[in-house]
Amino acid sequence: MPEPMIVAKHVSKWYGKFQVLNDCSTEIHKGEVVVVCGPSGSGKSTLIKCVNGLEPFQQGEISVDGISVGAPTTKLSKLRSRVGMVFQHFELFPHMTIIDNLCLAQTKVRGRTREEAEERGQKLLKRVGLTEQAHKYPGQLSGGQQQRVAIARALAMDPICMLFDEPTSALDPEMINEVLDVMVELAKEGMTMMVVTHEMGFAKKVAHRVVFMDEGRIVEDAGKEEFFGTPRSERAREFLSKILHD
């Protein structure tokens, strides 16, 4: 078995005295789609931010593609440039046009020429169905459109895996599907994905595994069928009964 793409081993993190992550361990293999869910405040967003070193952690170990995130010798910016990330609030750069948002890191980090970057950017905009919007500013787009741009921006860096931190939580209901569609397509193409979300429909459709977190712990880490069929923990059963209507 090859080395997993993302490995977390006994990760713990404190904000002052408050422990946000408590001994979290999991693995994500290449091509795997793992959904992380759990009640708010359970530490799932913090965990995903630890994966690319946006949040430091005090104990344990995380590695991505064999590179340790916590090691002081690791050049985090270099590692991050290969790990795509999509945020709850899109975080497009509001002072730049859509195409400039897509080109920025390609030229400044990847060292591509502006022409190469634009070509790649346009291709990805086409893929998320937003060719028309290339020269607009983020503020002129709807939330769903902005999030699709954000996904395209991450993909422009040719990431080895993608992290999604509640990508649909800030969206109006009618815009959720346009974003999920892009993500489903991505999953079907074999992208390695770690997705923090409450969209259980998405999980059922494309996830291989579901990680359930509560109070900073990974309570359940199971295959999709098992998780939705017979979750072992009481907390997971309770959570599912609250958010599933079927």
Add this chain to the structure above:
Amino acid sequence: MTLDFDVIQRSLPYLWKGFQYTVQLTGTAALGGLFFGTLLALARLSAVKFLAYVAAGYVNLMRSIPLILVIFWFFFLVPLVVQGISGAERPPQMGAERTAIITFIMFEAAYFCEIMRAGIQSIPKGQVYAAYALGLTYAQSMRLVILPQAFRNMIPVLLTQLIILFQDTSLVYVISATDFVGAAAKVAQRDGRLVEMYLFVALVYSVICFTVSQMVKRLQSRIAIVH
């Protein structure tokens, strides 16, 4: 008492030179102050505690002494300090213009620092995360993502500070640098036309400052970033 406004006409080339110096000093101090102020702001917000403390100490010191004192200090005391250190026979002269530039940049840096700090803090943390997540370094994130937005948010306040600076530069008069006020004062003394000259100077200052502040008002509504 009869007023003779002809004195303005007669001394116009001299006044113009003084005015040019005022504008030049304002511009240099603003650019220098903004540059060092931004660096100070980054230091104040730095995770390196030592840097943050030093920057905060500097800013608080500068903001708690009157500008005129800073000018005096530089003009009269720094030469003595330099003499003490270098062991020169006479205190080296700083020169009025050099003193003016250095003190104004130092002083303005403290104020611009606070403006830029507020500007940087007005940008949501998520923007920094997004920049980092794309692989940008700290310097790149600041230069390409955070500072451009911070500047834009702060333009009205920066321009207001510029107006204050423009007026404050008249303080160089105390070290006999010939700025606009200095030039007018010299003419006024020479020709005994204090009323006319000071009226004229006040008029020029108020027209310029009022115009700029009206522009700031109009700008304010136009540049707000749509989020």
